[in-house]
Amino acid sequence: MQKKLLLITLLLLHIYSAKAQKEYYFPGETFSNDIPSPYSYLGYHVGEWHTRYDRLVGYFQLLADKSDMAKLVTIGYTNQLRPLVVLVISNKENISNLESIRTNHLKLVDPTFPMPDVSDMPAIVNLAYSVHGNEPSGGEASILTAYWLLASQSELAKEIRSNAVVMIDPAINPDGRDRHTNWANMHKGSPPVADPLDREHNEIWPSGRVNHYWFDLNRDWLPLAQVELQNKIAWYHTWYPNVVGDFHEMGTNATYFFEPTKPFGSENPVIPRKNYDEINNKFATYFAKALDDIGSLYWTKEVFDNSYPGYGSTYPDIQGGLGLVFEQASSRGHIQSSQRGDITFQFTIRNQLKTSIATMEAGVKEREYMHRYLREYFQTAITEASKDKAKGYIFGDESDDSRNRLFLKLLLDHKIKVLENDKDITSEGKSFKKGKSWIVPTSQPQYRMVRSMFEKVTTFADSVFYDASSWTMALAYGMPYATQTVVSGKKIEKLPSQTLTFPADGKYVAYLVDWSDYFAPKFLHHIQSAGVHVEVTAQPFTSNTDQGSKEFTAGSLVIPTAFQKLSAEELRKALKEAADLAGQNVFASTTGFSLKGIDLGSGSISAIQKPKVLMLVGQGTSQYEAGEIWHLMDTKVGMQITKVDLGLFGRVNLFDYTTLILPSGNYSSLSAPQIAHLKDWLSRGGTIISMRTASQWLQSKEIIQEEFVTAEAAKGPESVPFADARNLSGAQEIGGSIYLGKLDTTHPLGFGYKNSEIPVYRNTTLFFKPSKNKSQTPVIYTANPLLGGYVSPANLEKIKQSASLLVSTVGQGRVIHFIDNPNFRGTWFGTNKLFFNAIFFGDKI
Incomplete structure (x- = not known):
């Protein structure tokens, strides 16, 4: 009897709990019993636990199976093979006619098509959640949003189903989301602990914010370095949504943020003012009402950046839609104390749910307006282009086919029109060869993306930046380019095929x-x-090869047929496999006697030691820089590097490695004996590759003896109003800008470069003077270095006096200091070779 009473009590408690939660998220709503609720699938109420990604996808699949108003689409897979899914929801008729809806919608994007009748066209709304995996409320809200849209019997839900195609990304970053989900669940107390110091609220390194390779995916919409965004952008350009919701979290002591962002200072220069002045304010009224209805506080028109095109809330703005950033104060777990009291996970989810519904409502209510704006956006792009003095940009590096192809792929992935260059052209003092260069016309619907790729911007409405202030991708790729006043050529639809050179079988010296x-x-x-x-080779030479006379610059590889442990046949096979894999031309010579320069037996040609690389990672180091390096070596070289947590350094014998990489960070946890071991290994011939603040730490431990630039800052005002102090301080930061450096191409770190000028990316206020050894500063800044972005006058003067890349010799070893990040966000292909050279040729310095 007691057992029966207990079961009845538990059942009544469950019914009460379910009713209470329904009233919390959906007060007064009626739902269809044909659509399974989240609880019926998960076994817990949304917000009681963090939902693993596989269960989230499983619920979406269940909805698609149970309803003819939903379709689940897989657009790709993460590095850890989690599916990237989009749940498409609309009424039955729209779901059965998605392709015709899509093709008709795309007519708005192409001004060559007559303007279609938009009165009956559904709004295309994309709700995208959890691009930062440890901002979990969005992913949970996606569950409730999908359920509400399919099951609610409200007039609003019916209107949205009839007049919109809603596409829900439950998590753009599934790998990072599961990392955080497991962390929060495994440390959940019973009852949950609100103390911010509790382990649940403080993740270990790397955080769930980042993906498999420790990248911030909300910075990758422009570079497309990561597979998640490569798939997302490919999908995006099949639909061009009218409205994109980008749902985030921020500090626990905040409230809720929605657009508009900070006027002018945080806005992208290529986006029409109509987006900011009119459309953002129009949509903001819907969000304000939704949060007012439940008494949630919010703020607008402050701080958050909308300028960098790589954000999920900015990229849609440059594609004729409306990107909307939402930021919810985070419980970063199940409950956490804040200045306003305890914030529960359910509270954060509810706010995201309400603005999700408001986004769909606004998209439907304003759908005709947004359809007309989409056409207007691309039409005015062509109109603006007609007024641009530059009618196109010509680009191409004659000596680097692979980098050309990488840049071409980026342009094509962003649907930018590119033409073949069918003649030799000299423009702005630069030579561009037929077949080795291409032209991007400005007169095209993607004109504003063309500007984002090629323009150098140095004047701004504000001096405080949330993130990067420059993103000229042609400079990031180190791509020679110039403006064109006349454009012509055949449009390319795909990457050109490669024709590689490999010697015929024969008897060769090298x-x-x-x-x-x-x-x-x-x-x-x-x-x-x-x-x-x-x-x-450390010196150039000209050889009579199987393809005739060929000049080889410093850094060229010489593979003698003598001294090989492999047979001649095995050697050729290995070379051919590598050449095909890496897309390289291989030449051969029957003589070691050069036509010009050193011969192949010269002392200036030396053996390359196979590198074995260790990188210190973990708490205190930059997960972004470490991830960039890991991703670079994995995906661009296919080379293993050993990643060792700082806490395990005591177990490392550095003499098992040739190279130690120190990402930016704090290495104060290393003990005196460990530092002594590092010094000993270094002085005996080791190579340290040190990134930014790691060099500062090395200096503090007297492992190196360089000097900092001590130029005095420009004199400021005698006093500053307290309210302005933050902006004045922020203006002295270097959030991210591009500078022109002078490269020593004879230095081992400069091997492979033909041009002595090189764009570099700086996002630090660390300034080292050039080395006292005048041959050990491979990259210094030019007299007028600023190419793009904001920098204060005082910092610009310091930059002019400092080094971008320098080397400290320590005994028989060396420390290679990258003060500017050569691998930033996986997209600085123009400076990656500096880093490659440090790994393969560090011992040549």
């Missing part, structure tokens, strides 16, 4: 490979892994 191509390091690593002995 095989030769130019180091200029971006993927030459991939070739080198592959043949070294196959057991091939490889050498490098």
Whole structure:
């Protein structure tokens, strides 16, 4: 009897709990019993636990199986093979006619089509959640949003189903989301602990914010370095949504933020003012009402950046839609104390749910307006282009086919029109060869994206930046380019095919490979892994090869047929496999006697030691820089690097490694004996690659003895109003800007570069003076270095006096200091080779 009473009591408690939660999220709503509720699938109420991604996808699949108003689409997979899904919801008729809706909608994007009748066209609304995996309220809200849209019997839900195609990304970053989900669930107390110091609220390194390679995916919509955004952008351009909701979290002591963002100072210069002045304010009324209805506080018109095109809330603005950033104060767990009291996970989810519904409502109510704006946006792009003095941009690097192809792919992925260049052209003092260069016309619907790729902007309405202030992708790729007043050529639809050179079978003294191509390091690593002995030249020479006279610059690879452990046949096979894998041209010579310059037996040609690399990671180091390096070596070289947590450094014998990489960070946890071991290894010939603040730490431990620039800051006002102090301080930061450096191409770190000028990316206020050894500062800044972005006058003067890249010799070893990040966000292909050279040729310094 007691057991029966207990079961009845538990059942009544469950019914009461379910009713209470329904009233919390959906007061007064009636739902169809044909649509399974989240609880019926999950076994808990949304917000009681953090939902694993597989269960989230499972629920979406259940909805698609149970309802003819839903369709689940897989658009790709993450690095950890989690599916990237989009749940499409509309009424039955729209779901059965998605392709015709899509093709008709795309007519708005192409001004060459007559303007379609928009009165009956559904709004295309994309709700995108959890691009930062440890901002989980959005992913949970996606569950409730999908359920409400399919099951609610309200007039609003019916209107949205009839007049919109809603596409829900439950998590753009599934790998990071599950990392945080597991952390929060495994540390959940019973009852949950609100104390911010509790372990639940403080993740270990790396955080769930980042993806598998520790990248911030909300910075990747422009660079497309990561597979998640490569798939997302490919999907995006099949639909061009009218409205995109981008749902985030912020500090626990905040309230809720929605657009508009900070006027002018946080706005992108290529986006029409109508977006900011009219459309954002129109939509904001819907969000304000939704939060007012439940008494939630919010703020607008402050702080958050909308300028960088790589954000999920900015990229849609540059594609004729409306991108909307939402920021919810985070419980970062199940409950956490804040200045306003305890914030529960359910509270954060409810706010995201209400603005999700408001986004769909606004999209439907304003759908005709947004359809007309989409056409207007691309039409005015062509009109603006007609007034641009530049009728196009010509680009191409004659000596680096791979980097050309990487940049071409980026342009094509963003649906930018590119033309073949069918003649030799000289423009702005630069030469561009037929077949080795391409032209991007400005007169095209993607004119504003063209500007984002090529323009150099140095004047701004504000001096405080939330993030990068410059993003000229042509500079990031180190791509020679110039403006054009006349454009012509055949439009390319795909990457041009490669024709590689490989010697016919024969008796050769050596095989030769130019180091200029971006993927030459991939070739080198592959043949070294196959057991091939490889050498490098420190001096240029001209050889009579199987393809005739060929000049090889410093850094070129020399593979003698003598001194090999492999047979001649095995050697050729290894070289051919590597050449095909890395897309490299291989030449061969029957003589070691050069036509010009040093001969192949010169002392200026030396063996390349196969590198074995260790990178310190973990709490205190930059997960972003470490991830950039890991991703670079994995995906661009195919080379293993050992990642060791700082706490395990005591177990490391550095003499098992050739190279130690120190990402930016705090290394104060290293003990005196560990530092002594590092010094000993370094002085005996080791190579340290030090990133930004890691060099500052090395200086503090007297491992290196360089000097900082101590130029006095420009004199400011005698006093500053307290309210202005934050902005004045922020203006002295370097959030991210681009500078022109002068490169020593004879230095081992400069091997493979043909041009002595190189764009570099700086996002630090750390200023080292050039080395006292005048040959050990491979990259210094030019007299007028600023290429793009904001920098204060005082910091610009310091930059002019400082080094971008320098080397400290320590005994028989060396420390290579990257003060500017050569691998920033996986997209600085123009400076990656500096980093490759540090790994493969560090011991040549």
